[in-house]
Amino acid sequence: MPSSPKRFIIIGAGPCGLMAAEVLAAAGHRVAIYDRMPNPARKFLIAGRGGLNLTHSEPLDAFLTRYGAAEDWLAASIRAYPPESLRAWCEGLGEETFVGSSGRVFPRSMKAVSLLRAWLKRLESLGVTYHPRHTWLGWHGNALRFTDAAGQEVLVEANATLLALGGASWPRLGSDGGWVDMLRTEGVEIAPFRPANGGFMVPWTAHFAAQCAGKPLKAIAATHAGTRRLGEAMLTQQGIEGGVIYALSAGLRDAIDTHGETVLEIDLRPNMTVDALAEKLGGRGSKSLSTYLKKAGFSAEAIGLFYETTPNRDLSPHALAARLKALPVRLTASTGLARAISSAGGVT
Numbered sequence: 001m002p003s004s005p006k007r008f009i010i011i012g013a014g015p016c017g018l019m020a021a022e023v024l025a026a027a028g029h030r031v032a033i034y035d036r037m038p039n040p041a042r043k044f045l046i047a048g049r050g051g052l053n054l055t056h057s058e059p060l061d062a063f064l065t066r067y068g069a070a071e072d073w074l075a076a077s078i079r080a081y082p083p084e085s086l087r088a089w090c091e092g093l094g095e096e097t098f099v100g101s102s103g104r105v106f107p108r109s110m111k112a113v114s115l116l117r118a119w120l121k122r123l124e125s126l127g128v129t130y131h132p133r134h135t136w137l138g139w140h141g142n143a144l145r146f147t148d149a150a151g152q153e154v155l156v157e158a159n160a161t162l163l164a165l166g167g168a169s170w171p172r173l174g175s176d177g178g179w180v181d182m183l184r185t186e187g188v189e190i191a192p193f194r195p196a197n198g199g200f201m202v203p204w205t206a207h208f209a210a211q212c213a214g215k216p217l218k219a220i221a222a223t224h225a226g227t228r229r230l231g232e233a234m235l236t237q238q239g240i241e242g243g244v245i246y247a248l249s250a251g252l253r254d255a256i257d258t259h260g261e262t263v264l265e266i267d268l269r270p271n272m273t274v275d276a277l278a279e280k281l282g283g284r285g286s287k288s289l290s291t292y293l294k295k296a297g298f299s300a301e302a303i304g305l306f307y308e309t310t311p312n313r314d315l316s317p318h319a320l321a322a323r324l325k326a327l328p329v330r331l332t333a334s335t336g337l338a339r340a341i342s343s344a345g346g347v348t
């Protein structure tokens, strides 16, 4: 226990604020969390809807490269609390974890609900208090200024304040970036928010969108500017999203910002060489191209994507195999910050 416990205020009850609360309270400090929303961790719960991806199982040096330019300043923190520690923490809350086929790590339940429930219980047992429906508006002298559910001003003092206000994606879940001007006025340097881990617009034909929107492309690889990622993508009415797209999204976004559009290559058989795939395809005989591809194990949406991106289909088995391993998909815009999984930018 510290010789003189301090009173900490954490603003923001997302995973960042909750984790900070746990560390501070476990070290013997008094912690109160304030959030504008009625319930904590709304975005964390939504994150668990499609399978909560906690971390990745790859070796740490490779993992760190995923942080791009932020690796320089984040590496020390991540080395101090590496993915195994996060898994152990999750398992300590009663949620076993597992490594998916893409190497990503998930809780066995795939969801955030039971993890959050156990986490909030732990925080309560550590004496952390939660103050919902309090919107932070800035400072009044040394005090923090909030409005409560009744619209009344509330002033709160603490030894230290930790801002865990999130970014600006999915604003209806609480983080709308409304704090940017307050901090800027105080001289804090802030980079504009941009979508990260988001989807992209693709000018699909109406026929393809009607046939394939909402369908997944499983066990594919996507390559952009020399970076290749394995995983899944989801075809949408307007374009494409999902794991492999998110993994490449910073580079895709920057390329579109610079050139107006960019091309992503999709490999439908990432674990086969062109030669092996050509051999598997074999002779087509009198079969239609669709039947031929179906017989070789391609899904309807994979075949749809091949048709959508390949105007000249009069190809030898070898050229066909090469094409199926490099379908060019033209991305024309990001689907925007409000729909992105997370935000780039913020306090520099």
Ligand SMILES: Cc1cc2nc3c(=O)[nH]c(=O)nc-3n(C[C@H](O)[C@H](O)[C@H](O)COP(=O)(O)OP(=O)(O)OC[C@H]3O[C@@H](n4cnc5c(N)ncnc54)[C@H](O)[C@@H]3O)c2cc1C
Pocket: 011, 012, 013, 014, 015, 016, 017, 034, 035, 036, 037, 040, 041, 042, 043, 044, 046, 047, 048, 051, 052, 053, 054, 134, 135, 136, 137, 164, 165, 166, 167, 169, 170, 173, 174, 175, 176, 177, 178, 179, 340, 341, 342
């Ligand atoms: C659809 C979806 C799927 C996702 N999937 C994953 C995934 O699988 N794996 C993963 O790691 N991440 C995923 N994420 C991202 C993840 O949810 C976020 O990165 C994470 O929630 C960020 O945590 P945070 O604590 O920094 O911010 P947030 O979770 O955004 O929390 C910030 C909190 O601050 C509060 N707040 C903001 N301003 C104020 C104010 N002025 N006064 C009071 N309170 C305020 C907000 O109400 C909010 O509760 C996903 C996100 C989405 C939308």
